[in-house]
Amino acid sequence: MNKRMIAYVQGLLMVCEAGLLLLPLITALIYGESTVSAFIFTICLLCVVGLVLIKFKPKDKTIYARDGLVIVALGWIILSLFGALPYYISGEIPRFIDALFETVSGLTTTGASILSEVESMSKSLLFWRNFTNWIGGMGVLVFVMAVLPLSGGGGDLHLMKAEAPGPSVGKLVPKSNKTARILYLIYFALTAACAIFLLIGGLPLFDSITTAFGTAGTGGFSIYNDSFGSASPYCRTVIAVFMALFGINFNIYFLLLIKRFKDAFKSEELWTYIGIIIASVTVITINISNQFSSIGEAFHHASFQVSSLMTSTGFSSTDFNQWPELSRTILIMMMCVGACAGSTGGGFKVSRLILLVKYAAKELRSVSHPRSVKVLKFEGRRVKDETIRGTTAYFIVYVAIFCLSLILISFDKGDTTTNITSVISLLNNMGPNMGDRIVDSASGIISGGPLTNFGPFSNLSKIVFILDMLFGRLEFFPLIVLLTPSRSLRQKLSNRKRL
């Protein structure tokens, strides 16, 4: 393992985070808020530690596969720890674990909150909160890579693979750093478009930008207490459309950009994604139509909610916890499926689902025709057995972590539905959960729903949730590699035992 290089990249990341923190600092200065000192302190701390780490430039800049995973996992943990400081120092979130939960939730684009009251927060912290959504959406290392090439060799690809969502990551253009730049360019342009459409709808500038951040990263932090329950139908429509857009694989935008329309619209994943959205919206609209005054309004809320939960954003236009059981079940399932690979969305990813379904179909066929030969194809290409194995392993790890988290959460006071939906929601970087019991703050019972929050959970549960969010965003493997002791360490430990 190239430890010097790992430390060096962490240094770069810290300086980078310090740079990103300048934006909320400027916000604080504009609004003349007391959070200025908290931001300045965090920026200075990051710069000092970061610059010290950068000072020791490694001679050998090779990044091996394992290094790539460790860099990404460690990087995200460090970013979250430092990113939590402004909340904590300013005293607006008095407990550090809560501040950390909020930051991780932001960076992993989850959007789950421990706050019940966000509108009273200072503007600069609200900005930082939603900005973390935006940064986490495309990935911090991809951002660093866009600014400067790290290893210069194939090592950058390991980083991109470890950070970008989806089962297979390809470059768009030969150079890794150019690929990263193109991705950020598309991301930035779409975010700007979203903000402009919101501005046209009459939203103030601050609200437009922060909402665009939350939408673009498919994060789901809202600056309003009731998410988008009281927003205008126009704004909700804009947000619903953009959420769906950000859930599409960015490769498709690149293909459109270089005018290869035919290739772009051939994508199997894209059509499956659109298909799932249309089918769910139809069923839910019919199912909830009697709760709303018109079928139009039902369609409006159904499409907003489907778009929000499919892309793992987690905005809500209404309390969907009150919807009929069928709709709620469909929504929970959509949470698990998630968005397309290579998008900013979370979840299991549509492409993985397609692969597993195709694989299952093939195996079922071979039961009745044991000698039949069928080649699995996805996006017009033959799927390697390796990919199938990788996806199956991913699925198993996914279920295992889900079960483990659920057991740990059960020690808390929530009911079963709340617990299950909470874990699903956080593991898939969604945000809101659902619950069975009626909220009764006096009894201390935790219950779910888009309008409730994660504040009442115990510290143990919060730690489990924080890990779940990171697991979900980084797709398990980087964090698992980081938490598994290296072979030499294991050897040392076992030697000690023998002695």
Next chain:
Amino acid sequence: MNIIVVGIGKVGYTVAEQLAQEKHDVTIIDTNEEVINDTLQDIDVIGVIGNGAVSKTLLDAGIDECDMLIALTGSDELNILACLLAKKLGADSTIARVRNLEYSNDLKIIKDSLGLTMAVNPEKEAAAEIQRILKFPTARNVTFFGHDQVDILSFVANKSCSLTDKAIKDSFSKLKTQALACAVERNDEVFIPTGDFVVQEHDTLAVLTPTKTAPDFFKQIGYKMQDIKNIMIIGGGKIAMYLADSLSHINVNTTIIEKDLETAKNISDFFPHINVVHGDGTNRSLLLEEGLLEADAFICLTGIDEENIVLSLFAKNASPKIKTITKVNHTLFSEVIKTLDIDSVVYPKFTTADIIMKNVRAKQSGNERNDVQKLTRIINNRVEAVEFEVGADSQLIGKTLTELNIRKNILLGSITRGKDVIIPKGSDALCAGDTVVIVTSTERLLNLDDILE
């Protein structure tokens, strides 16, 4: 530039790696998915899986916006086909590897009618390099410039060498012939020496000298010029064929030992005057029987690197005076091979990569004149020697070299003007139409004017 490399074998990989290092956008094409995936882990390029001579694959790789396609698959025909297709689909220039001896005579027709920018023939180049080494057996490697008028000879300084333990400015000024030390390698470090540099024993020196006086140079510094009369070649592959072809014009006795009977017969058919032996070149008694002890040069050209190296070591052991030349295909362990006592080592894939890089840079500079004429890397590829033609619009013309502000780590080695070769002093100046050889350890030169501060 956008460059597509078709066929990722040994040469293809080296070329792609060097192009990526020089910051080009490289797309690689190969039919083998594993090769593509492995390459992507190591170098910063993008890969397309498929047959490079099929338009769909080429379009996938973005042929319409590509500046250059380099076809390096194992098959000559496939390379030519890929280039033909690439040209039609919009590639600006195309380079194909064509190495079959039988095609080499028709190469010009193929090149012209298909619009190829260049056809590289690594085997032929390697054979030419071996022949140059045979001319100067004391040297480890020989590079020639300016239509065979200037050579860069690299050799190891030994005890009897008159340069050893003296400062360069003293020892070189005593020579009667023109010569210039352009690079020295000592313990893995490479210097471009100044006049005060003191040469030590075991240093590898690269010396630039006019070809005509090169034998004289070696005599003056105390090396005996032994004439090569008897040559033994192990392995009758393509390089051996090209080598035999060029050796047939000079008066030497050549023995080729080849394992495969059909190949052996084929060589004998082409070159009747050569002594072709059918047998296993790794057989010790066969080597002795065929006159290893009488041979002046021993050249190992089998397809297996390890075999070549061990055979050379054996020959050196059996007959210490013998000059051994070893072909090595894999470059991964070149730093270890360098420490072995096996005289010269030839890496065909570096030679090929050098030729291709020269073309890429010439194209990149986009300048008709001032173009890179030749590019070679000497001293284990640590130092670049680049030959330029001085264009009429060059900023270097009309000033003496002392007046020019030439950058550090760059050495102007020689000026060839018509038939004269000048090793320049401060008072010399350049004219349009000269060719110059520039030696540099750090810079990547595209254009002659790049050498100025």
